[in-house]
Structures are given as structure tokens and as C-alpha cells.
Amino acid sequence: MYNLLSGLKDYFKRQEIIIDNPIFRIHCTFTTVLLITFSMIITWTQFVGQPIRCIVEGVPTHVVNTYCWIMTTFTMPDAFQRPLHSVAHPGVAQNFEDDEGKQKHYTYYQWVCFVLFFQALLCYFPKWLWETWEHQLMSTIVCGLNIGLRSEDEKTQKKSILIDYLIRHLNQHNMYAFRYWFCEVLCFVNVIFQMFVMDWFFKGDFMSYGLNVLTFDDIDQDQRYDHMVFVFPRVTKCTFRKYGPSATIEKHDAICILPLNIVNEKTYIFLWFWFIILAILCAIVLVFRFIMIITPSLRPKLMHARNRMVPQEAVESVSRKVSIGDWWVLYMLGRNIDPQIYRDVIVEFSKKNETAHSNNPKIH
Template sequence: MYKLLGGLQAYFKVQDIHIDNVLFRLHNVFTTVLLLACSLIITATQYVGRPIQCIVSGLPSHVINTFCWITSTFTMPDAFNRQYVPGKHVAHPGVANDFDDEDAKKYYTYYQWVCFVLFFQAIMCYTPKFLWDAFEGGLMRTIVMGLNATLCEEKEKTAKKEILLDYLLQHKKSHKMYAFRYWACELLCLINIILQLWMMDSFFNGEFLSYGLRVMNLADEPQENRVDPMIYIFPRITKCVFHKYGASGSIQKHDSLCILPLNIVNEKTYIFIWFWYIILAILLSLLVIYRLVIIFVPEVRPRLLRARNKMLSREMAKSLAKKCDVGDWWLLYMLGRNMDPFIYTEVVSELTKRMDSDNPPIRSPKLDAPDGKQSA
């Protein structure tokens, strides 16, 4: 198992420079690794193990197994409601005589595609990170210049601080696109989760969105009234019909019972994915609302600067937030995450002083006194 999944640990390398937040990484890194791991496990089970085993008399079992896997199997939905005493009402949940009623059958073909769909979902989850890395272009690492470490020679530290201050002053009010592109990537994460929930619901014929709720409600049901939703969506035993010509040329029908051990893995995989996606959708929705507050309520920005670095005074944070637009404020906020707190405080203090000196207060013009003399 380690050899199979060991390559995914590269995604969890500790970053010395952070250009995003925790939720962004949960969506782009953790969820991507989760989906890739599930895809690899299901692929290994599907192509290395025995994903289907069918019981039929008079025919080679490997022929029926291959046929039923590459075509489809089916259940009788009505038989799930009669599963309370297996072996009496029905042989197994969902398994009953079809009486050649094609409309009453429910076919399952998704299990061939699960590993590919999970891999495609992983690509979709990684896309916002790929876009943000391309947009960001290493700007944060470039302007931090190693000031995230306290152990630095005073001469070198002073020179780097001067370069950083020059950059911030020369490129004042030019970082709006930097901030809005990142926030757009966060919004893309939310859109991706909602889109994937809809896609998985379509993939499972409208059964996925309520999947987790039905599993939770199962615990409250009496034992004799339980209809396991995991068995309904991921049946463990299904039916398959194989036709062949007999000795006289007539068509013979072979009704086989198929066991799908792969669905034991599928049902546990997708119940975890369901809960994880619902939690992510809620958290990302709150994050988008939080970003809207930052954009449209400037009064919260000084408080967030102080929350990032307690050594900043309220007056300094207010003055800085007032003189910067939302793009510059976001850059300073992210610098607070990546720089040493003492160095960051020194940089912000010097930046505030230089901004004040560049914008001297405007004096009121002298007014003429009523007697014709100018007032002082």
C-alpha cells in the first residue's frame, strides 16, 4: 500500500512561503490527494483483484465474469423494500425474479468508470491552485527575500528592508489584480465543489445528494424497517443475463447471480467524499462571504492587520489601511504571514512614516479679513 500511495506524500511538503490560506490548501491539496488515493485504491482493486464474481451453471465462470463486467448488471428496486427477511422474501436485497420486465430493472454501469471519474475530479480540484501559482508568479517569495528568518545579519537585513520599502512605495495601488485573482481562485474552489456535487449526483442517477443524509437517518430506523441506502446505490449482489445459442440453434437464457466486492470499497469511499464535500462547500461559502466583507467593509482591514501581528498599534494599522487600497492591504496582510514578526513591524512602521511624509497635510488658504487685510 505504501508503494502504491507513497508518491502522494510530495503534495504535503511544508512550504516556507505561504501564498494562500488553509481552506484553499484543503481544497487544492488535501482533496486532490484524497481523490487520487481513492482512484489508485479502486484501480488496484479493479484491475489486480477480482471486482466481480458471477454464479452460473453450465458456462465457464471467467466468461460470465468478463461479460457481466463489461456490459452491466441490474437489480430489482422493488426487492429492496422486501429485504427485511433475506432468504424468505428475497434471496438478497435487490435480487428477485424480473419476469422479463425491462422497465422494472435498475442497471449499474458506473463501477467501470469510478476510478477514472475520481481521477478527473482530482484534476478539477487542483485547477485553482494551478491557476493561482501561474498568476502569482513567485511575487511573494521575491519580495520577502528571506526576511521570514530572524537569524539574519543586520547589514543584510537593513538592505533587504530598504529594497522592500522601495518596492511597496513605487508600486503603491498596483496590486488590486493580485488580490482579486486570488479571491477569484477561492471562488472557483466553491464553484468546483458545487459542480462536482451535481456531477456525482448525475453519475449516480440522482442518488448522491441525499446519500449522506439517508445513511445518517438509517441509525434511527428500527432494524426491521431498514433499507440500507449504501446497498441501494452500491449493491453487493446483482443479477446478469447471458444469452447464447443452444445445440439446436435456439437462444438460451442464463440468469446469473453476481457478487460485487468492489462496491464495499465504493460505498465507504463515497460516504466519506459526501461528508467532506458538504463540509468544504459550507466552509468555502463562509470564506467567500468573508472576502466580500473585506472588499466592501474597509473598517475591518485594520483589525485584521492587528490580528495578524499584535505588535502593530491600532493607530498604525488604521493609518496604513486608510492610505492603501484593498490590493496593497492584501499584500501587506500576506507579508505579515510570511515575514518575521519583528522585521514586519519595523517595515510597516517605516512604511507608514514614509507615506505620511509623502502626503503632507493640506493647509487652508488664507482668507481676506473684513477690513481688507489678510488673516494670519
């Protein structure tokens, strides 16, 4: 188990070349590792110990355990509201034949580890898609200028290569930027989609799960019940039927303990808060991107904030005379190039771009 989890640390290695933003990495890297970790813990807990233990008379214990794990267990929802002295456990009360429609069945516990792993794949998908589209462009054009300790001749040569690339490929990076911003949108859509998937998975109990848990302490002691126990009951019932000696059907009510739900309830209360926070962060990024796209006057401020060493007039000139895709590439270069080298690149590129516009007024 330790060896499996320790292998996930490779996902947190520092990126030599940055091609995204921190929120994107939190969604695609941290959340992916988080979900895989939860899936491994639950899988390990599920198969190391017994995930279910049932008590019933007249039937071998291992048979009932297997049957109830496969065929699901249930509680009586109205029994959660009853005083504890009138029920065996929260949600566990006597049920009759006409009460079968009132039972709350639990089927999720067989699938939690698989669903968490599937969610991890969904979180990783935008990163995989962006890396496929990006095709190491940023790493290629940086040319090793992220390391400032180089000889002057080497720096001059690499700066010249980078600036020549930017001049030759002027106005050709819009698709590069739009694809990345699409992946950011995909992150937000993915978070919202997964919240609805989890709500469906838990039969409508996930969306309000965290709020109900938070309000638990504010309710009067005699009237409250733990919502985590309602969604993830520790004790449930199971009905086992078999033929008796005279070929009549015998009905056996079993009480089942689900120790795995102690892990599940903590996992999903954390995920509820985490996905709410992640949705808010992704939404803020999208609003910021929208403002950045429709407000050209904001771009030079952002570029200058990236590197205060770059003269204001240079970033103004560059931001005014390049397409938004070219601006985005230059902005991302500021994250990957040594600050002094980046200043020289922007100043020289600004001069050459001014000259190109002067020689050809049709360039936009």
C-alpha cells in the first residue's frame, strides 16, 4: 500500500517549463492524485478487512455476508427520526411487507473505489488534452533560457533564435491560446459534472451533504440525526430468503455492520468541500480570462506585473500590436525565461515588431 501511494509523488515534481496556471494544476494534478489516493485507501480497506459483517440466526455467516454485500442492504428512513431507545440503531427498525417501498437501499459501497478512479481520469483528461495540443511548443521556444547562468554568446544566440521565431510566426498563435482556454473551461465543466454524477450516485444526497453535516450541531439534541450516518450508515438491514424443511420460504432479517462507511463518510465530506472550493476557483479563472480577452488595456498591465524589469513602453507596444495568441505566448514566456533575459527579449522584439509594422502597414 505504501509503495503504491509513494509512486504518486512523481506527479508533484516541479515543472521545468510551465504551460498552465496553478488552478489548472490543482484541478488536473492534485485532485487526480487525491482521488486515486482515496480510491486506493478504500480498496485496501475493503479487501484487507471484511467490508460487511452480518448477524442472522439459521444461516451460515459467510453466506449472509456475501449475499448482503452483493444484493445490497437497506435502512428505514423514518427510523432516523425516532428516539434512539425505540430503534436498534439509527435507521434500523422493524419493517413489514408493505414497508418495502419505504426502504432506502444502499448499492454504492460496491462501486466507490471504481467511481473515484473514474473521477480521477476525468480530472486528468484536460491536462492530457492540453499537453497533446501544446506538443512541447513552450519548451522548444524557451531554448533553455530558463537558466540564466549561461555564457553571453550562448544567451545572445538563443535570444536571437527566439525572437526570429516570434517574428516569423506573428499572428499564428491564436489557436494555441484558445485551446488552452478551452481546457480551462473543461476543468470547470468537469467539476460541475462530477458533482452531479456524485449526487446521482448517492441518489440525491450529495449536493446537500456538506450543508446538512454543518447544520448538525445547530439542531436540538432530541431532534437531530447525523446526516453522515443517513448517507453512509454504519448499521443496516438485509433480508435473506431460503427454503425451509417443508419447501416454504423462510425470511431471515439480518443486521449488517458496514465498517467501510467510516472511511466513506470522511472521504466524501472532504470531497464535498474540495469540489465546492475547486468550482469557485475555476469559475474565478474563467471570469478573469473573459475580462482579459475583452479588455486589451489590461494585457500590458499583466505582462508588466509578470516582470517589472521590462520597460512599460515595451509591453505597451507589444500588447498593442500583436494578436491575443501572440500576447499569450509572450506572457507565458515570462514564467519560463530568466527575468533579465525576458526583459531583453521583449525590448528587442518590440523594436523589430515596430520596424515590421512600419515597413508593412497592413500587418495587424
